[in-house]
Amino acid sequence: MFGNPGSTELPMLAEFPDDFIYYLGLQEAVAVGMADGYAQASGRVAHVNLHTAPGVGNAMGAIFNAQANHAPLLISAGQQARELVTLQANLTNRDATRMPHPLVKNAFEPPRAADVPLAFGRAINFASLPPKGPAFVSIPMDDWDAEVDDAAIAQLLARSVDGRAAPDPKTVLALGERLAAATRPVLIAGPDIDASGGWEAAVALAEKQRLPVFAIPAPGGGRLGFPEGHPNFRGILPPAIGPVSETLAGHDLILVVGSSVFPYYPNIPGPLLPEGAALVQITSDPDEASRAPMGEAIVADVALTLAALLDACGDSDRELPNEALPPPAAGEDADPVTPTAVLNAFAEIFPSDGIVVVEAPSATLALRNQLRISAPASYYIGAGGGLGFGLAAAVGVQLAQPQRRVVCVVGEGSAQYAITALWSAAAYGAPVTFLVLRNSEYAILKWFSQIEQVEGAPGLDLPALSCVDVAKGYGVDAREVSGRDEEVEAVREALGAEEPRLVEVEVAPGMWLF
Numbered sequence: 001m002f003g004n005p006g007s008t009e010l011p012m013l014a015e016f017p018d019d020f021i022y023y024l025g026l027q028e029a030v031a032v033g034m035a036d037g038y039a040q041a042s043g044r045v046a047h048v049n050l051h052t053a054p055g056v057g058n059a060m061g062a063i064f065n066a067q068a069n070h071a072p073l074l075i076s077a078g079q080q081a082r083e084l085v086t087l088q089a090n091l092t093n094r095d096a097t098r099m100p101h102p103l104v105k106n107a108f109e110p111p112r113a114a115d116v117p118l119a120f121g122r123a124i125n126f127a128s129l130p131p132k133g134p135a136f137v138s139i140p141m142d143d144w145d146a147e148v149d150d151a152a153i154a155q156l157l158a159r160s161v162d163g164r165a166a167p168d169p170k171t172v173l174a175l176g177e178r179l180a181a182a183t184r185p186v187l188i189a190g191p192d193i194d195a196s197g198g199w200e201a202a203v204a205l206a207e208k209q210r211l212p213v214f215a216i217p218a219p220g221g222g223r224l225g226f227p228e229g230h231p232n233f234r235g236i237l238p239p240a241i242g243p244v245s246e247t248l249a250g251h252d253l254i255l256v257v258g259s260s261v262f263p264y265y266p267n268i269p270g271p272l273l274p275e276g277a278a279l280v281q282i283t284s285d286p287d288e289a290s291r292a293p294m295g296e297a298i299v300a301d302v303a304l305t306l307a308a309l310l311d312a313c314g315d316s317d318r319e320l321p322n323e324a325l326p327p328p329a330a331g332e333d334a335d336p337v338t339p340t341a342v343l344n345a346f347a348e349i350f351p352s353d354g355i356v357v358v359e360a361p362s363a364t365l366a367l368r369n370q371l372r373i374s375a376p377a378s379y380y381i382g383a384g385g386g387l388g389f390g391l392a393a394a395v396g397v398q399l400a401q402p403q404r405r406v407v408c409v410v411g412e413g414s415a416q417y418a419i420t421a422l423w424s425a426a427a428y429g430a431p432v433t434f435l436v437l438r439n440s441e442y443a444i445l446k447w448f449s450q451i452e453q454v455e456g457a458p459g460l461d462l463p464a465l466s467c468v469d470v471a472k473g474y475g476v477d478a479r480e481v482s483g484r485d486e487e488v489e490a491v492r493e494a495l496g497a498e499e500p501r502l503v504e505v506e507v508a509p510g511m512w513l514f
């Protein structure tokens with residue numbers, strides 16, 4: 001259980017069982033962010049417990065991220081005692097189930113104390129059924145004294161729900177035939193390929209049908225859906241309508257798997273699809289299918305659909321039209337060092353089974369291009385774009401995957417939104433390496449200013465902001481380094497440590513695409 005407690009939650013935490021661990025987040029955004037990372041990296045529902053109205057309020061940005069990430073979370077929150085709710089005693093959440101809307105799949109406050117276990121079971125099932133996401137239960141603090149029916153609890157504990165839906169075989173056969181008959185089909189790989197366990201099937205399909213593969217638009221986007229060092233991989237789609245259809249020009253069948261169509265960001269208008277192209281989306285999320293502005297959709301489990309599609313089409317002798325991506329650039333020799341050079345050096349020492357959690361907006365594309373991560377469950381970025389995911393999720397991912405090393409690559413601006421996650425990393429011995437890229441500005445917002453033709457916006461510079469002393473205050477060993485060589489030495493040492501470490505590198509300002 002992740003959480004931050006208050007008086008309304010103490011009765012729930014009484015006689016906390018030995019076979020549970022409580023991971024304290026010093027602010028609710030951190031508690032939810034850790035739970036999000038843990039849920040995604042473990043594939044299981046994570047429980048996060050929040051403090052009545054103000055705790056839920058603090059957590060809202062992180063709940064927004066968890067929803068975008070399709071992270072299965074049971075979110076519980078305390079509530080005033082039932083007999084004091086109507087007179088609205090202090091800390092009453094006056095509309096507890098409305099507050100987390102529209103960010104949760106279901107929000108509920110049981111009408112009777114005896115229904116609390118059933119309400120928990122219901123929320124857990126909501127969270128884990130597709131599309132996975134957060135579900136919320138509010139519990140009046142005096143409910144924990146109520147007697148429950150042991151037989152009913154035994155029934156609840158014995159339950160399981162499985163929501164993996166197989167696609168209609170006829171639809172898959174027809175798609176297989178269309179794929180084989182297409183002249184220049186292309187695969188667009190989204191985050192639910194990885195989350196559904198469809199990574200190998202996606203690779204096998206691309207190889208069998210000789211499909212060039214693009215990743216869905218970034219920055220943002222969530223997990224990777226395809227190995228980025230694979231010869232079929234062609235790069236990352238740009239994040240706007242016009243540029244996406246320009247990039248996909250010449251393709252006659254666009255197969256989008258495990259994603260919305262598309263996670264666009266800046267408003268750069270243009271045709272939704274290139275001339276002569278058809279689009280088919282495979283998603284387990286009816287909402288993603290419903291809101292797509294073009295194309296057809298199959299709503300079913302992504303991994304099951306990929307496996308069925310693989311069976312439905314034969315080997316193609318189609319030529320792969322383009323060369324594989326060029327090797328990554330090393331980056332300029334500059335002072336301060338460029339993010340490209342920092343990430344190029346990092347790629348040399350990044351362990352083959354390492355995991356990266358990213359929240360470095362102006363350097364995300366450089367990171368992708370330098371690392372070309374090619375293993376499943378190895379890359380996490382907030383799909384929603386709300387800052388505060390990075391540090392907290394990195395701790396949660398590390399707790400879920402103790403045998404792998406987690407590196408959190410983070411901008412010094414982004415780090416502030418969940419900075420107290422450093423304390424949780426130290427307190428629970430999560431040996432995350434935090435690699436802070438300090439450029440003393442909100443670089444991506446300066447880049448956006450150009451796109452949006454905004455001049456003179458205030459609040460885009462971050463002078464004298466360093467994470468090193470702050471990290472020490474939270475119990476994390478931290479050092480500032482300068483240049484490639486010092487960075488490599490410090491990160492290598494951090495990767496060998498048994499506790500969290502923070503390495504901050506001063507980098508050149510600006511936006512870095514490679």
Ligand SMILES: Cc1ncc(C[n+]2csc(CCOP(=O)(O)OP(=O)(O)O)c2C)c(N)n1
Nearest residue numbers: 361362386387411412413414441442443444
């Ligand atoms: C909760 C939240 N608040 C504000 C923003 C807007 N925002 C997007 S990127 C960014 C700057 C991040 O700064 P930093 O981590 O230093 O990265 P850089 O852009 O310099 O690479 C901000 C403030 C956001 N995405 N989420």
